[in-house]
Amino acid sequence: MITFGPIPSRRLGKSLGINNIPSQKICSYSCVYCQVGITKKYSTTRVSFYKPSVIFDEVKKHLCHIKENDIPDYLTFVSNGEPTLDISIGESIDKLKSIGIPIAVITNASLLSIPEVRDDLNKADWVSVKVDSGNENVWKEINRPHADLNFNEYKNGLRLFAKEFRGKLNTETMLVKGINDHIEQLQETAQLIKEIKPNISYISIPTRPPALKWVNKPNEKSINEAYHIFADNQLNPELILGFEGTNTGFTGNAIEDIINICSVHPIREDTMKELLRKNQADPTILDTLVTNKYIQKVEYKSNIFYIRKFLI
Template sequence: MSGPACTCWRDSVNEHQLVFGPIASRRLGRSLGINNVPSKTCTYSCIYCQLGAAPPQIERAVFYPPERIAEAVKKRVEEVLEEGGQIDYLTFVPSGEPTLDAGLGPAIKEVGSCRIPVAVITNGSLLWQREVRRALYPADWVSLKVDAVSESCWRRLNRPHRRLDREQMGRGMKRFASRYGGTLATETMLVAGVNDDRAELSRIADAVAALQPAASYLSVPLRPPAVSGVSPPSEETLTAAHQMFAQRGLAVEFLVQEEEQRLSRWGSAAQGVMGTVAVHPLREEEILHLLDGYGAGWQVMECLLQEGQVKKICYGGSTFYVKTLTGQRKN
């Protein structure tokens, strides 16, 4: 016999959490995440995406008013500082592509009043648009994605919107890099059998070097991907990639191990879980640590699972919990 429906938890979870964290980031320290676009609103549908597959989009829109984003950020910053916590960056790293937000520029300026550096993690696919480049200039730290250079590899790996043009996108990245005054970084996700052959790695290293970033990061799939069979390259291949980047004078670093997550308490226990899994699948032990901070038990997760808000996935020998896409939820 089934128990009663967990509607009490549904009432405490917003459909869209504008801020989450802060969480630990090897690149940015203690990062407060800003989720400025709806879930899976992206120009890509990468085969390795940890949020699942969805049709790519290309039309920009103001999804949430910049002042509403700023209000949510400022409120959370005050809470963290009052609790004696630390925030090193305010990071636009949503469950999609942040530059699809036509209000991104004003939002960056609004949250900048918190006097905490602002970061944006983008795939760079819209930087051929002048207004997108201008929106990003005020940010203190920007990361661009360079996963592939050849047309066939790009379309197989990133599965971009059909109207995107790889060469046009590359030119946009170069224009942005040449004028950007903040700290520029790049990230390259390497997937076995897709973009890890020597010829493609050489092309990627050349493209990254042309941007002259302060840091270049090489990453591999660590959490459940959108497409089954996606896996990291061999250690030999990763070493070869590192050497190619270093030979071009790049400051290259691996992001190939899970970072220990110490998630900060905010809102209700259900809100804390949902706000994070919306953009970052969590291992079971990470959720247990988060719930312990609220003095809450596993029944919170049981309720969210029963409602279809989250689902369980096994990957790489670990159990993860991810946000269920709207169309897959239980009625």
């Protein structure tokens, strides 16, 4: 369950996902909008999960099973939790470099005040850091950080990493209706991002089932205001508002593909049908996986999604 995809990414083209956090979600945040669901285990302590040699072998094996036209543009650490909680992520990146595919990391940036975390991420080619708010109270409301995390340390970690990193640095801001989409809040967020000077500042809205059911996307007026506030601050904003498409890679093992992708990335029904078709799999596999509680079927915004169901 370490690798999945490649999946179409609105930021990275074709992305082969690397889930370096095992089992249930382990994270330093429990964001209200998270597509992986609520955090099962809060943590800010870096530990070893998988040996870097195991991650390397799994990526190599996965690449051998996908077709040539599905070779990914990036190998992406996008986890069932916060990838930098893995104390060996830097060593894993070092090993993966020999494959010759650029490496990306999508992080909530909560641990960037730790020098070793910055050193590890400095080895990547492309990094996205989460900046949902420049206001401490809003940060706590939307990201629900671990009690040990300090907002000023989080901001300082962002600044330090931005000064040190030599790859492509991007920010991502998820807008949630009624929390961080007001003009004053957007201006505070833009001011913080301005200090980081990202290559691109992505503005996202919830498009998949969120951790909390009340979470909703802002209206078009708020989204437009966010874009123009970011643009006025020379943040090179880019909106991520729509569905990324159904062109998901496959390995020939439909059950593994479904479970591995669902662990970190809810699969929309049309994408699921395409994945089954590519794998030449019996559609009744879905019923079996749902019945045996490996995945669950949920509805969000008139679309059906399949998500990973972890037994507590």
